[in-house]
Amino acid sequence: xxxxxxxxxxxxxxxxxxxxxxxxxxxxxxxxxxxxxxxxxxxxxxxxxxxxxxxxxxxxxxxxxxxxxxxxxxxxxxxxxxxxxxxxxxxxxxxxxxxxxxxxxxxxxxxxxxxxxxxxxxxxxxxxxxxxxxxxxxxxxxxxxxxxxxxxxxxxxxxxxxxxxxxxxxxxxxxxxxxxxxxxxxxxxxxxxxxxxxxxxxxxxxxxxxxxxxxxxxxxxxxxxxxxxxxxxxxxxxxxxxxxxxxxxxxxxxxxxxxxxxxxxxxxxxxxxxxxxxxxxxxxxxxxxxxxxxxxxxxxxxxxxxxxxxxxxxxxxxxxxxxxxxxxxxxxxxxxxxxxxxxxxxxxxxxxxxxxxxxxxxxxxxxxxxxxxxxxxxxxxxxxxxxxxxxxxxxxxxxxxxxxxxxxxxxxxxxxxxxxxxxxxxxxxxxxxxxxxxxxxxxxxxxxxxxxxxxxxxxxxxxxxxxxxxxxx
Ligand SMILES: Cc1cc2nc3c(=O)[nH]c(=O)nc-3n(C[C@H](O)[C@H](O)[C@H](O)COP(=O)(O)OP(=O)(O)OC[C@H]3O[C@@H](n4cnc5c(N)ncnc54)[C@H](O)[C@@H]3O)c2cc1C
Numbered sequence: 001x002x003x004x005x006x007x008x009x010x011x012x013x014x015x016x017x018x019x020x021x022x023x024x025x026x027x028x029x030x031x032x033x034x035x036x037x038x039x040x041x042x043x044x045x046x047x048x049x050x051x052x053x054x055x056x057x058x059x060x061x062x063x064x065x066x067x068x069x070x071x072x073x074x075x076x077x078x079x080x081x082x083x084x085x086x087x088x089x090x091x092x093x094x095x096x097x098x099x100x101x102x103x104x105x106x107x108x109x110x111x112x113x114x115x116x117x118x119x120x121x122x123x124x125x126x127x128x129x130x131x132x133x134x135x136x137x138x139x140x141x142x143x144x145x146x147x148x149x150x151x152x153x154x155x156x157x158x159x160x161x162x163x164x165x166x167x168x169x170x171x172x173x174x175x176x177x178x179x180x181x182x183x184x185x186x187x188x189x190x191x192x193x194x195x196x197x198x199x200x201x202x203x204x205x206x207x208x209x210x211x212x213x214x215x216x217x218x219x220x221x222x223x224x225x226x227x228x229x230x231x232x233x234x235x236x237x238x239x240x241x242x243x244x245x246x247x248x249x250x251x252x253x254x255x256x257x258x259x260x261x262x263x264x265x266x267x268x269x270x271x272x273x274x275x276x277x278x279x280x281x282x283x284x285x286x287x288x289x290x291x292x293x294x295x296x297x298x299x300x301x302x303x304x305x306x307x308x309x310x311x312x313x314x315x316x317x318x319x320x321x322x323x324x325x326x327x328x329x330x331x332x333x334x335x336x337x338x339x340x341x342x343x344x345x346x347x348x349x350x351x352x353x354x355x356x357x358x359x360x361x362x363x364x365x366x367x368x369x370x371x372x373x374x375x376x377x378x379x380x381x382x383x384x385x386x387x388x389x390x391x392x393x394x395x396x397x398x399x400x401x402x403x404x405x406x407x408x409x410x411x412x413x414x415x416x417x418x419x420x421x422x423x424x425x426x427x428x429x430x431x432x433x434x435x436x437x438x439x440x441x442x443x444x445x446x447x448x449x450x451x452x453x454x455x456x457x458x459x460x461x462x463x464x465x466x467x468x469x470x471x472x473x
Contacts, residue, residue, distance in 0.1 A: 010129070013246050092121075
């Protein structure tokens with residue numbers, strides 16, 4: 001049997017992994033992971049992603065080992081050179097990988113494919129990450145969709161491909177080439193800020209399946225109504241597993257088939273549709289992580305004094321409880337509820353007028369699910385500068401949002417224990433409580449918990465004036 005390299009990237013699973021399966025069909029297989037973060041352009045994995053990657057690689061290496069195979073890990077700054085070394089060392093004749101869609105990675109992969117083929121190797125790339133390839137979903141006139149609803153209507157037409165099983169056997173090689181361990185990659189933090197993250201997640205394919213099963217059994221029913229309530233575990237928390245490819249969307253779509261709760265199922269699948277849409281948008285707009293899709297926003301008059309506001313926002317010390325709760329949840333667990341991501345994003349970009357790219361960068365470093373497509377789409381949506389974005393003038397009022405989506409204040413009390421004893425009617429706006437109410441709750445505003453760093457009504461008006469200045473540009 002000839003030998004095939006399977007270059008694993010963000011498809012860290014054995015099931016529904018077309019590259020792995022194709023390699024196994026005809027060859028002995030050498031599973032390879034290459035750590036070359038400098039090739040990811042301006043967006044190498046952030047600290048929380050590196051934490052996840054360490055554990056996901058460890059889980060995958062263990063699974064492969066249990067099946068008599070191995071994960072050969074190498075590191076460097078040139079994936080092509082590393083692949084060539086492995087080809088030279090092992091005599092492999094074929095390379096398989098699953099496609100990624102970030103602009104820098106696409107360019108790299110194109111060059112690698114051409115170069116390896118020039119050297120006489122067989123090279124195949126496959127789709128493991130998406131229900132539909134980004135170039136497949138087009139309007140009747142052949143242009144890409146810019147709005148989610150028609151995109152998803154078109155994308156979900158026709159059956160999705162069924163997920164494929166894990167390979168039955170993984171024929172290895174007589175002599176394995178040397179490789180590194182996940183520990184050698186130094187992905188874990190030197191200062192151990194990761195305790196809360198470690199307590200919240202189980203990276204790896206088995207963890208992803210467990211998460212999906214728990215969701216389907218206990219949270220799918222009622223998802224549509226409960227998905228906006230940050231105080232409860234109402235969503236799947238599959239986002240980091242999906243990002244690292246420990247589970248794929250075809251597997252999720254297939255697992256949903258035949259289950260009851262049709263509306264909840266549709267609602268959940270359409271969230272997977274938003275993920276697809278973000279990849280589609282990034283594919284069509286490679287500048288999306290850095291530049292506003294609505295170019296008028298390049299002229300937006302941002303605040304002149306951004307650093308102090310950004311710092312308070314990052315630390316969860318803005319004095320606006322729902323925002324601070326979200327930012328603390330993010331820091332502690334590497335994840336934030338979607339509704340709260342929108343609220344904190346709106347405060348940063350609109351009330352504080354800090355450029356969305358600075359929020360995007362913070363999320364990139366701190367989210368375990370940091371994903372270039374979804375993160376940049378999310379920030380542009382919030383800012384109002386993206387495709388299918390919320391109109392700029394719709395500025396979230398974080399107090400109203402808190403009262404609506406965290407009516408009892410449970411989410412705020414969980415993440416901001418200093419406000420524990422505040423009456424529910426003031427939990428989202430402690431500055432409106434009387435001195436006596438604050439005293440009874442044991443809160444000294446400005447000492448135990450900050451005064452709000454911005455006046456919500458004034459800053460809303462300033463944001464609208466700033467928008468008016470660019471609207472006609
Ligand atoms: C400013 C901002 C930044 C964001 N950054 C990211 C990011 O870096 N990575 C990321 O995966 N998601 C991002 N999101 C989208 C969303 O917040 C998360 O996908 C969701 O909170 C993950 O939790 P869940 O898995 O429990 O979601 P569920 O509600 O269970 O949804 C299931 C899956 O659908 C996908 N999904 C859900 N909502 C969205 C959405 N709005 N956009 C794209 N995909 C979605 C995710 O893959 C998610 O795992 C961002 C949203 C905003 C507003």
